[in-house]
Amino acid sequence: MIAVAVCLLVMLALQVLTPFWWWIMIVAFAHGAAVAKSGRNAFRTGFGAAGLLWLGAGLYFLLAGGRPIAGRMAGMFGLGSPWLMVPVTALVAGLAGAVAGYAGYAVRDALGKRGSGREP
Amino acid sequence: MKTVRAVVSLLLAGLVFWALDNRHGTFPALGRLLDPFTGFWQNGSRVDRIPRKLVIPGLRDEVRVVWDDRRVPHIFAGSDHDLYLAQGWVAASLRLWQMEFQALYTAGRISEVVGPLAVPQDIFNRRFGLAWAAENSLRTMREDPRTREALEAFTAGVNAYIRCLGRRRLPVEYKILDHRPEPWTDLKCALLLKAMSYTLASGNRDAAMTAARDALGEATVDRLFPFFPPLVEPVIPPGTAFEFEGPASPAGGSEAGGTGGTDGEPPASGLPKPPDLLSSGFLRGPGVGSNNWAVAGKRTRGGFPILCNDMHLELALPAIWYEVQLAAPGVNVRGVAFPSVPQVVAGYNENVAWGFTNGGSDVLDWYTVTFKDDTRAEYLYGGQWRKTTAREERIAVRGGRTVVDRVVHTHHGPVVRWADEPPFPDMDVPAGAALRWAAHDPSNEIASIYALNRARSYEDCVEALGMWDCPGQNIVFAGRDGTIAIRHNGKFPLRRKGQGRYVLDGSDPADDWQGWVPYEHVPAVKDPDRGFVSSANQLYAGPEYPYYLGWDYAPFERGARINEILAKARDVTPEDMVRMHTDVLDIRARAVLPRLLELLEGKAAGGAEEKCFEELQAWNFEARAASMAPTVFRELWAELDRATWSDEKKGDMGRMPRPASEILVDLVLNDPGSEFFDDRSTPEREALAEIAERAWRTAVGNLEKSWGPPGPSWKWGKVKGTRLGHLARIPGFGLEGLEVDGAGHVINAVERAWAPSWRMVVALGPEVRAWGSYPGGQSGHPGSRFYDSFVDGWAAGRPAEIVFLKSADEPHPALAGRTVMRGAR
Known part of the structure; x- marks a missing residue:
């Protein structure tokens, strides 16, 4: 859980400070490569951190006046409700974070190095 | 294994990154689009915040922008320069994506955004020479110091806005289509004006009419497309004296002949067509039309003139217009503007009001070209070989190779389509012919609008409109001094009667345009005895006017209905005029339906036909959304029209060009035995009675097939299904299935995709008051609450009273906020 929280905060900081969406993949990859103790752990942490970050942020912007634009976007994707854009956003982020995290772990594993930290 | x-x-992971970071066909780059920190989530209601203070490099003094509660900006500046710079900034803040998309589309550069799918459209726009035309005009605009200053300041304002946009604040369409704004240029202002010329002044049926003449003979064509058609009441009232002589040679005599009108909207039969990806209709469509009129003070309750205008264009979101007030020393003007062009296009100031309908006179001709050989380097003209010129067009394509096209020009203009090329969907272009189009010539309509914005009298307007070349318009005028007037205004080629109705001979100097109708001679009338002036795109004047300007004008209905109401009107109030904008009486139905019902009496076979007959019998001829009769009449008329005309085609003709509705109305009423009713595919000789019955049967059958048994699904509003499509046809970004009263040939000309794009009623007087509405909203941001906020009021025919301030400090209950703009130190 702490790994998820730390990753999420790092992602949040980088996303607020720079205009790049792919930090969620880089941070998840870094966690997988440096910290995760298993592929499954790297996958889940990446999914959780990125997914939760975009879920929370999406929800925040939806409630802060984002209903009309989310409604239009939902229309574009053929979805019935603006609310559905929140889980869609979270799922895409989760997927990106998860595969990046897993790739990070797999690379480290292939190079034969052990994690520098332990998953609590 | 681990490796x-x-x-x-x-x-x-790389694949996921690539998939989410790139657009695939029309599918957006999901990672960037969904990112809550830079993607679409940033385009929520924050776009509606009114900035209090702004630093805009280039401003010389402070500019104050007062926003009213309809999000209309009222801009108060200390100089023209600052005024137009601020307008550029404000327009971009409301509509940047639309401005750029329209410019790229017009310039034939939309493949850069859309991809290979759009290449044919770009080729058409390049061949047609829209960018070339804009370049020609821009040179003239730059020669005039006032318009040069206005354009440069406007451009600086737009660019100041673009520079302050980070990735987060980019309009959402940029994020979806995955492109970024490029720097704005003066050329893009000129491009928008050329787009309007294309929409309004490129209509032609020269190729089809040539085929019709060759197959049917000129006498038949003249009968079906008379130069002075029945039932049409010209813009300039009959009997108006023209105080000048006609041309010595080219324009011919003037015995009555006839015109066709435009076909109007295609009939609403069958199921709705699926929307295409790209709005080819940004530039054109069958529903171009408009109404305007002015009532003299002697007929109004207030004793001052009232001016009304509604311009019919394709419905779109973002809307084509936005409302704005512009004030600086020497000018205080209110009305609507194109987002891409400085100044107010249609509107009023404290002294005068003006409005437009399309003029429809012929300023486009096709010339056959005889090339010397396949190199197309020389062509025959006046018995000698002349050199062509060529313009190389490089069309950059997103995700594809650059397409290079060599556009060949004769002295007439560009050759738009070669014989080995497929037809363009936009226009019936004769193969291998050169295009002569008035909009290609240098002109400076911006100077005209500049002067119009500052006009204080009719004389000022006449002077201002002398610079208005293209598109030719019926410009209605009313002044606080009591003057009303209307001018069929523009730069019209001098022609022989009928010249340009057919494809012309490009090798014969006698077929060239022989100069221009002098500006002092354009059809105009001031303060006519009848106490009103009006236009609805119909024929400009009767046979007493000595020049020939064209033949293909709007059919009779809207113009005749406007005149019918105004001829009886006394004690007119603005409320009357607001109501008149939503008049839906179908005078075509009123004219022919009793006759048709007489013929169909007792002929109904089956329940559906009986039900339809009863509906028509009980109908008050109003095109109401909730009523079924307009649906039935529309389909019946479409079938009658088809059955009457389509079998007239002979020989190599494609589709038989459709005569205007007044020709068929005239035959129904006065010549039911006409040979044109005879169905040439049968040995018997049919008359109206037989044809009407067949049309009736087919019409009811069509409707049953499309909408089931007669019932609520047949309601006119439902069947018509008015929609405001998004400019780039992004699903979910438009409005679908609005049920709105009106039809193309009634005053309230709301069709499926074409409708009044701005309705305005201006009551002149010591305190000018005005009302307006348009289908859309001030903001072009789909996440804004002002994106479509005017639509309901517009659809219901309830305009808002327009806020027109005397100064930035004037208190007004409808104000919502203020922005103070300053230049950078």
């Missing part, structure tokens, strides 16, 4: 896993998972 394989690492490589595979890395590849997978």
